[in-house]
Amino acid sequence: MENRPLEYDYTIAKMFMLTTIAFGIVGMLIGVILAFQLAFPGLNLILGDGLAEYTNFSRLRPLHTDAVIFGFTLSGVFATWYYVGQRVLKVSMAESRLLMTLGKLHFWLYVIVVAAAVYSLFAGVTTSKEYAEFEWPIDVGVVVVWVIFGMSMFGLIGIRREKSLYISVWYYIATFLGIAMLYLFNNMEIPTYFVTSPAGESGIGAWYHSVSMYAGTNDALVQWWYGHNAVAFGFTVPIVAMIYYFLPKESGQAIYSYKLSLLSFWGLMFVYLWAGGHHLLYSTVPDWMQTMGSIFSIVLILPSWGSAINMLLTMKGEWQQVAASPLIKFMVLGSTFYMFSTLEGPIQAIKSVNAIAHFTDWIVGHVHDGVLGWVGFMIMASLYHMAPRVFKREIYSKSLMAAQFWIQTLGVVLYFSSMWIAGITQGMMWRAHDEFGNLAYSFIDTVTVLHPYYAIRGVGGLLYLVGFLMFAYNIYKTMSSRPVEERELQSASPMGA
Amino acid sequence: MFHWLEKHPFFFAVGVFIAIAFAGLIEILPNFAQASRPVIGTAPYSTLELAGRHVYIKNSCNACHSQLIRPFKSETDRYGHYSLSGEYAYDRPFLWGSKRTGPDLMRVGNYRTTDWHENHMKDPQSVVPGSIMPAYKWLFTNSADIDTVYAEQLTVAKHFAVPYNQDVPMKDGSVQNVKMASSIAEARSLALEEAKVVAADMKDQDVKDAVARGEIPEIVALIAYMNSLK
Numbered sequence: 058m059e060n061r062p063l064e065y066d067y068t069i070a071k072m073f074m075l076t077t078i079a080f081g082i083v084g085m086l087i088g089v090i091l092a093f094q095l096a097f098p099g100l101n102l103i104l105g106d107g108l109a110e111y112t113n114f115s116r117l118r119p120l121h122t123d124a125v126i127f128g129f130t131l132s133g134v135f136a137t138w139y140y141v142g143q144r145v146l147k148v149s150m151a152e153s154r155l156l157m158t159l160g161k162l163h164f165w166l167y168v169i170v171v172a173a174a175v176y177s178l179f180a181g182v183t184t185s186k187e188y189a190e191f192e193w194p195i196d197v198g199v200v201v202v203w204v205i206f207g208m209s210m211f212g213l214i215g216i217r218r219e220k221s222l223y224i225s226v227w228y229y230i231a232t233f234l235g236i237a238m239l240y241l242f243n244n245m246e247i248p249t250y251f252v253t254s255p256a257g258e259s260g261i262g263a264w265y266h267s268v269s270m271y272a273g274t275n276d277a278l279v280q281w282w283y284g285h286n287a288v289a290f291g292f293t294v295p296i297v298a299m300i301y302y303f304l305p306k307e308s309g310q311a312i313y314s315y316k317l318s319l320l321s322f323w324g325l326m327f328v329y330l331w332a333g334g335h336h337l338l339y340s341t342v343p344d345w346m347q348t349m350g351s352i353f354s355i356v357l358i359l360p361s362w363g364s365a366i367n368m369l370l371t372m373k374g375e376w377q378q379v380a381a382s383p384l385i386k387f388m389v390l391g392s393t394f395y396m397f398s399t400l401e402g403p404i405q406a407i408k409s410v411n412a413i414a415h416f417t418d419w420i421v422g423h424v425h426d427g428v429l430g431w432v433g434f435m436i437m438a439s440l441y442h443m444a445p446r447v448f449k450r451e452i453y454s455k456s457l458m459a460a461q462f463w464i465q466t467l468g469v470v471l472y473f474s475s476m477w478i479a480g481i482t483q484g485m486m487w488r489a490h491d492e493f494g495n496l497a498y499s500f501i502d503t504v505t506v507l508h509p510y511y512a513i514r515g516v517g518g519l520l521y522l523v524g525f526l527m528f529a530y531n532i533y534k535t536m537s538s539r540p541v542e543e544r545e546l547q548s549a550s551p552m553g554a
Numbered sequence: 555m556f557h558w559l560e561k562h563p564f565f566f567a568v569g570v571f572i573a574i575a576f577a578g579l580i581e582i583l584p585n586f587a588q589a590s591r592p593v594i595g596t597a598p599y600s601t602l603e604l605a606g607r608h609v610y611i612k613n614s615c616n617a618c619h620s621q622l623i624r625p626f627k628s629e630t631d632r633y634g635h636y637s638l639s640g641e642y643a644y645d646r647p648f649l650w651g652s653k654r655t656g657p658d659l660m661r662v663g664n665y666r667t668t669d670w671h672e673n674h675m676k677d678p679q680s681v682v683p684g685s686i687m688p689a690y691k692w693l694f695t696n697s698a699d700i701d702t703v704y705a706e707q708l709t710v711a712k713h714f715a716v717p718y719n720q721d722v723p724m725k726d727g728s729v730q731n732v733k734m735a736s737s738i739a740e741a742r743s744l745a746l747e748e749a750k751v752v753a754a755d756m757k758d759q760d761v762k763d764a765v766a767r768g769e770i771p772e773i774v775a776l777i778a779y780m781n782s783l784k
Contacts (some may be wrong), residue, residue, distance in 0.1 A: 094688075095655070098687070098688060101689075102626040102688075109688070109692065114617070114618070114688055115615060116614060117615055121736055170635075179593075181612035183612065184647060184727045186647055187652060215563075221557075222561070227570075230563070231574070234571050234574065238575060247713055252708040254736065254737055254738065261704055261705035262702030262705040262706075265707065266706065268646050268706050268710060271647075272590060272642065272644060272646045272648070273589070273640075273641075273645045273646075274642055275582075275589050276642075276645070276647050276648040278581070326570055327573045327574075329574070330574050330578055331577040334581060339625060339626070340622055340637070341622075342589070343585050349581065370596070378564060412624070415624075415757070416651075488628040490627075490629075495631075496628065496631050500656075501682055501683075501685060504656075538572070550606075
């Protein structure tokens with residue numbers, strides 16, 4: 058028998074690549090609309106008075122966050138898992154009919170749940186908890202999808218040929234476990250439909266309505282334990298999984314340090330969950346919890362920078378690749394934004410800084426330098442690396458990719474710098490007193506002053522969206538061109554030729 | 555040990571789970587019971603107030619408005635007394651928010667009136683020049699869903715012992731008894747009685763007519779809720 062490398066089956070990976078792009082466009086487009094609504098409130102009526110209820114800022118805002126988290130990012134995580142998983146475990150999806158079926162089921166159920174979620178959020182059916190807005194029927198759907206993802210993942214691990222799990226697999230496993238635990242506990246709710254009134258009536262009101270099992274301060278505590286760590290296990294852990302695989306593959310360099318990856322992985326697992334309390338500084342949760350959240354947020358710099366430095370040092374001696382390859386640029390700037398964002402976060406978690414930053418646009422800026430600069434760049438870079446291999450065609454245009462990189466980088470810089478200024482300006486104005494000890498500004502003064510920064514932020518977001526559309530076009534042209542690779546590329550970079 | 559774990563996915567997963575799970579236990583459990591207790595002066599939401607809370611949630615008002623006053627002079631000057639944990643005892647879900655695009659609303663009932671809210675929701679710029687808040691005109695035509703509110707009241711009374719139809723102590727030594735209906739029809743009429751009080755202070759003739767017909771527009775419920783925030 059011919060001694061040749063394994064051929065992998067990318068059917069499922071391709072399906073999730075398409076939803077990554079589709080949901081990315083939707084989520085980012087809504088984001089841009091929201092940004093301009095804050096600068097120009099007339100845009101709340103973008104589709105006219107009749108549809109105002111559905112195009113209004115407050116109705117669209119959860120759609121933006123959820124489309125980007127559960128649509129774009131999760132699709133990216135699934136797409137890369139169905140690509141990376143097979144390759145590092147040295148086993149093909151095609152080897153097991155059961156796994157293929159599970160994978161397809163995973164995809165289609167996921168699409169159905171996302172569609173249901175979009176519909177319900179437009180209708181205003183929400184629990185109001187951030188990134189956990191879905192009512193109980195959709196929560197049940199989410200859990201089913203997640204269980205199938207777990208079965209599919211552990212199934213592939215179960216039939217693996219390579220006995221040692223590569224670093225990326227650690228992070229994918231942690232993503233699965235972390236989200237499972239957080240989502241379940243934060244969405245503990247009782248459907249109200251099944252209650253019986255003293256008069257003997259049952260089946261009262263809306264069937265999908267539920268009430269949270271936790272009240273007030275406890276609800277807030279559980280929600281931000283979830284909210285912060287949904288970021289951890291959605292925006293950090295699986296993205297680190299991607300960079301540990303795709304950067305070495307793309308650059309041809311070995312990971313700089315195994316020990317550093319070990320330290321950062323277990324450090325991240327241990328420390329991250331504690332930091333949720335920093336969302337509740339100066340609130341009514343006990344002081345010791347707030348302090349704990351603050352301290353662990355600072356400690357979190359260590360494992361975060363551990364991963365990021367490990368990535369940058371992987372490029373040691375090969376920095377000319379950054380200049381030569383737009384794909385490497387995306388990854389290197391991605392890890393740099395990761396470092397930047399994981400330093401900014403702990404600074405905002407210091408109590409005295411948080412007193413100014415909390416409730417302002419600086420927090421929004423922080424989220425976006427992480428998500429646009431790190432998550433978005435890494436997912437796009439991963440898909441760019443995968444595309445020539447799964448579609449067996451070269452990337453359509455390298456220069457388009459380079460142009461996209463610069464446009465999006467400019468977009469991110471405009472975004473976070475304007476939000477820095479806006480946030481600190483507003484935070485300082487809220488607390489300003491005049492010489493008699495009265496408040497120096499009425500609230501509306503602190504809103505109108507932000508107009509130029511909101512406009513700049515909108516432009517930043519728009520540039521990022523334009524870059525994303527260039528990405529979508531580039532991938533589309535790659536998919537639909539004449540095949541040029543007879544066999545899957547094994548190690549050479551798609552940028553090399 | 556780590557090398558061994560990397561070859562044994564099951565034990566690896568168990569290890570990861572332990573590493574991530576115990577922080578939650580230590581942070582959430584010890585204070586759980588204490589944080590559930592109401593302070594004196596906190597009463598459950600009446601039927602119409604809870605309906606207004608549903609309208610607030612349906613329109614994600616919490617995307618731009620907080621309900622959490624931090625213990626700083628600048629905040630207590632602007633919004634009133636800082637928040638106490640027990641004041642939230644009947645808030646399911648909590649509505650602290652995470653962003654103040656608009657001002658805090660924790661005690662908005664102390665300094666805004668029915669009349670003000672009515673004008674503001676119809677045309678925010680007419681009462682606050684320069685405001686970037688959109689108008690919420692559909693609240694004047696959509697009807698509030700009282701049945702779902704009633705189901706929620708029954709559920710929280712049953713599962714979380716929320717004291718409906720019981721005397722609740724107030725700060726001045728008096729007691730308040732928040733009534734919960736014993737049938738759907740009674741719930742609707744309780745809510746309508748409350749709605750009439752709010753609508754009496756409103757100017758919009760369509761809303762007044764609707765309430766006179768026995769309907770409850772969302773705006774009436776929302777204003778009842780806003781007025782209860784003190």
